[in-house]
Amino acid sequence: MKVWELGEFGLIELIAETVGKAKRHDLVVGIGDDTAAWRVDKSIQLGTTDILIQNVHFTLDIATWRELGWKALAVNISDIAAMGGTPSFAMVSLGLPPETEVDNVVELYRGMKEIASKFDVDIVGGNISRAPVVIIDVSLIGKASGPLLTRSAAAPGDQIAVTGYLGLSAAGLKILKSKRKLDSKTIAFFREAHLRPHPKVAEGQVLVQHGVKAAIDLSDGLLGDLTHICKASRVGARVWMNKLPIHPLLKSAFKKESLRLALSGGEDYELLFTARSEIIAKLKDIMSSPVTVIGEIIGDEQGQVTLLDTQDKAVKWDETGWDHFKSPGLTKQ
Amino acid sequence: MKVWELGEFGLIELIAETVGKAKRHDLVVGIGDDTAAWRVDKSIQLGTTDILIQNVHFTLDIATWRELGWKALAVNISDIAAMGGTPSFAMVSLGLPPETEVDNVVELYRGMKEIASKFDVDIVGGNISRAPVVIIDVSLIGKASGPLLTRSAAAPGDQIAVTGYLGLSAAGLKILKSKRKLDSKTIAFFREAHLRPHPKVAEGQVLVQHGVKAAIDLSDGLLGDLTHICKASRVGARVWMNKLPIHPLLKSAFKKESLRLALSGGEDYELLFTARSEIIAKLKDIMSSPVTVIGEIIGDEQGQVTLLDTQDKAVKWDETGWDHFKSPGLTKQ
Numbered sequence: 102m103k104v105w106e107l108g109e110f111g112l113i114e115l116i117a118e119t120v121g122k123a124k125r126h127d128l129v130v131g132i133g134d135d136t137a138a139w140r141v142d143k144s145i146q147l148g149t150t151d152i153l154i155q156n157v158h159f160t161l162d163i164a165t166w167r168e169l170g171w172k173a174l175a176v177n178i179s180d181i182a183a184m185g186g187t188p189s190f191a192m193v194s195l196g197l198p199p200e201t202e203v204d205n206v207v208e209l210y211r212g213m214k215e216i217a218s219k220f221d222v223d224i225v226g227g228n229i230s231r232a233p234v235v236i237i238d239v240s241l242i243g244k245a246s247g248p249l250l251t252r253s254a255a256a257p258g259d260q261i262a263v264t265g266y267l268g269l270s271a272a273g274l275k276i277l278k279s280k281r282k283l284d285s286k287t288i289a290f291f292r293e294a295h296l297r298p299h300p301k302v303a304e305g306q307v308l309v310q311h312g313v314k315a316a317i318d319l320s321d322g323l324l325g326d327l328t329h330i331c332k333a334s335r336v337g338a339r340v341w342m343n344k345l346p347i348h349p350l351l352k353s354a355f356k357k358e359s360l361r362l363a364l365s366g367g368e369d370y371e372l373l374f375t376a377r378s379e380i381i382a383k384l385k386d387i388m389s390s391p392v393t394v395i396g397e398i399i400g401d402e403q404g405q406v407t408l409l410d411t412q413d414k415a416v417k418w419d420e421t422g423w424d425h426f427k428s429p430g431l432t433k434q
Numbered sequence: 435m436k437v438w439e440l441g442e443f444g445l446i447e448l449i450a451e452t453v454g455k456a457k458r459h460d461l462v463v464g465i466g467d468d469t470a471a472w473r474v475d476k477s478i479q480l481g482t483t484d485i486l487i488q489n490v491h492f493t494l495d496i497a498t499w500r501e502l503g504w505k506a507l508a509v510n511i512s513d514i515a516a517m518g519g520t521p522s523f524a525m526v527s528l529g530l531p532p533e534t535e536v537d538n539v540v541e542l543y544r545g546m547k548e549i550a551s552k553f554d555v556d557i558v559g560g561n562i563s564r565a566p567v568v569i570i571d572v573s574l575i576g577k578a579s580g581p582l583l584t585r586s587a588a589a590p591g592d593q594i595a596v597t598g599y600l601g602l603s604a605a606g607l608k609i610l611k612s613k614r615k616l617d618s619k620t621i622a623f624f625r626e627a628h629l630r631p632h633p634k635v636a637e638g639q640v641l642v643q644h645g646v647k648a649a650i651d652l653s654d655g656l657l658g659d660l661t662h663i664c665k666a667s668r669v670g671a672r673v674w675m676n677k678l679p680i681h682p683l684l685k686s687a688f689k690k691e692s693l694r695l696a697l698s699g700g701e702d703y704e705l706l707f708t709a710r711s712e713i714i715a716k717l718k719d720i721m722s723s724p725v726t727v728i729g730e731i732i733g734d735e736q737g738q739v740t741l742l743d744t745q746d747k748a749v750k751w752d753e754t755g756w757d758h759f760k761s762p763g764l765t766k767q
Contacts, residue, residue, distance in 0.1 A: 102535070102536045102537075103532065103533050103534065103535060103536065104530055104532055104533075104534045104535075104536055104539065105532035105533070106536075107536050109562055112536065112539065112562055113562060115536065115539070115540065116539065116540075116543050116562075119540050119543040119544060119547065120543055120546075120547055120557045121547065123556040123558065124551075124554070124556060125522060125523070125554065125556045127522070128523070128556055128558060130558075131556065131558045131559070132557070132558060132559055132560075134559075136559065137523060137525060137558035137559040139522070139523055139558070139575075141474040141475060141477050141479060141577070142474060142475030142476055142477050143475055144474050144475050146474060146479065146575075148523060148525055148558070148559065148573070148575060149525070149559065150483075150525045150526075150527050150559070150560055150561060150571070150573050151527070151561055152527040152529065152561060152563055152569075152571065154529055154563055154564075154565050154566075154569070156566070157529075157563055157564050157565060157566075158563070189458060189460070189472070190458070190461070190470060190472055190481060192470065192481055192482070192483045192573060193483075194483050194484070194485040194527075194571045196485065196487055196490075196569070197437050199436065199437055199438035200436050200437075200438070201436065201437045202435070202436060202437075203435045203436065203437055203439075203440050203445065203448065204435075206437060206445065206448070206449065207448060207449075207452050210449050210452040210453055211452060213453075214452065214453055214454065218457075221457070221458065223456040223457060223458045223461055223464065224453045224465070225456065225461060225463075225464045225465060225470035225472070225481070226464070226465055226467075226469065226470040226481065226482065226483070227465075227483055228483060228484055228485060229442055229445060229446060229449075230485055230487055230490055230491070231487075231490050232487050232490060232569075233487075233489070233490075233566055233567055234566055236485075236487070236529070236565075236569060238483070238485065238527045238571045240481070240483050240525060240573035242472075242479075242481060242575075244474070
């Protein structure tokens with residue numbers, strides 16, 4: 102069997118089986134969450150790694166090198182945010198074709214440095230290799246400042262909520278690829294959404310402080326990431342389609358397609374979380390990002406996400422989230 | 435300017451400049467050593483990342499998937515060993531062509547798992563992507579059990595010593611590529627040296643316990659790695675060519691070429707260290723691996739390694755170590 106036949110998530114399950122149970126007593130969270138977590142003295146350290154590969158995750162005709170640097174670090178910071186942690190140290194494995202311009206490499210690191218400074222992260226090591234395409238693999242260490250947010254803590258009766266808006270990054274990619282004629286302000290807005298995501302570290306901290314237990318960052322798309330929560334927590338989810346936070350600019354630029362982008366478009370790097378309604382009501386008051394309730398967690402239909410229309414009727418929906426080996430596209434969307 | 439014109443080490447210097455000074459107070463060792471190191475409560479954590487890229491670091495006609503798994507983790511464990519630490523948690527970024535056989539991926543993880551178990555390491559996370567070639571990037575966390583070994587602590591008057599033998603891995607690669615006719619036991623010996631290196635974690639611990647301060651693991655080749663120590667410590671080195679530990683099997687299989695392999699062949703993953711002669715004399719008594727004194731650290735000729743013949747005359751030598759963008763070969767050697 103080939104990996105494209107098994108798919109990304111089947112392969113991850115098989116790898117987890119092969120690796121087997123963790124043995125170290127200082128491990129707190131292993132394979133299957135946004136980051137790993139382990140104890141050091143009285144503290145919890147977090148670790149995550151995420152890679153960007155040219156012509157798989159990005160193309161150089163769309164992104165500048167500085168934007169790539171920003172994004173490579175941003176996607177990792179977002180994983181730390183989704184655990185309720187703060188990022189601290191980054192290491193970078195860089196693969197470069199020998200013909201790469203040195204100036205571009207400097208721009209790449211300027212982009213990383215820019216977001217690193219913003220989040221109090223130091224770039225502390227890494228390595229450089231010759232490679233057939235550009236490869237940027239960032240490993241990021243963080244620490245937990247309180248209890249962890251995990252994918253496995255959603256409980257029946259929880260409301261499901263998201264920060265910010267859905268589908269903007271995927272819309273941005275579409276616009277950048279198609280070179281659609283839109284006014285320059287709108288293009289800049291979508292370009293920023295796709296290439297300079299702002300990880301929700303402060304928001305993750307607020308969630309922890311207010312007793313939220315379950316969260317994930319939106320990288321594979323709402324339906325995909327909510328399915329990850331449902332599987333890890335052994336619960337089901339009902340999502341009200343008319344409640345999804347769709348930005349007015351997305352609606353006006355993409356009309357009907359905006360719903361598909363909001364449900365399945367990936368890489369928004371917002372936080373998706375679940376908690377009791379009274380906690381979420383409080384969060385809506387105090388968070389600077391918009392917080393939108395989009396559904397509820399149920400005890401049955403474990404591992405399933407059901408979409409409901411305005412009459413609470415289940416809607417059939419074919420696409421779920423991004424699968425690295427099954428999805429046909431060149432990049433996530 | 436292209437990166438191949440600047441070369442790997444020029445590029446690393448430029449990147450370190452772009453990244454600038456670290457700002458976090460909990461950082462202990464940043465860019466430029468075998469691992470980064472940072473404080474957590476009363477402990478020191480170590481972090482390193484090293485990548486294997488198909489047709490750059492390995493080819494699939496030579497290595498089995500299980501050997502690749504072993505090696506991908508081994509090269510990172512070796513970095514932790516070179517700091518005097520013990521490894522704890524690994525994360526894996528894996529890039530795979532969609533046509534890859536699932537069974538091969540399982541074998542890869544079996545190889546990682548095999549060495550992980552040996553060194554009390556848990557594989558705790560990672561990610562999988564589509565990629566044009568096989569990419570295995572391991573990030574490894576470790577902890578320091580005492581003072582750190584660093585590249586920058588060599589002092590004039592120190593002796594220079596290595597554990598084990600030099601050049602076996604590069605010889606192994608040559609044999610595997612050429613399919614030279616050697617008896618099967620000899621081939622197995624060199625294959626093991628190249629594809630299943632045994633990182634010197636216990637040896638690194640013993641070095642720390644006996645007061646050694648300066649070390650590096652041999653990945654770029656003796657001359658390259660000793661130059662790293664000389665530059666970081668702002669000292670010079672004199673190496674006695676007739677003292678190099680060359681294994682009898684290397685001598686008999688490679689005759690005169692064995693000297694070049696010992697000096698410039700990379701990926702031995704032995705420890706190269708410097709210390710006062712009385713410390714090294716003690717270590718020779720108690721270490722289970724052979725320890726060989728091969729030279730001495732001097733105060734002048736900073737950043738330079740000088741090779742000496744039996745009459746203590748300087749020998750001209752063109753090759754140094756491995757440079758990822760300047761070296762012509764397909765893989766290190």
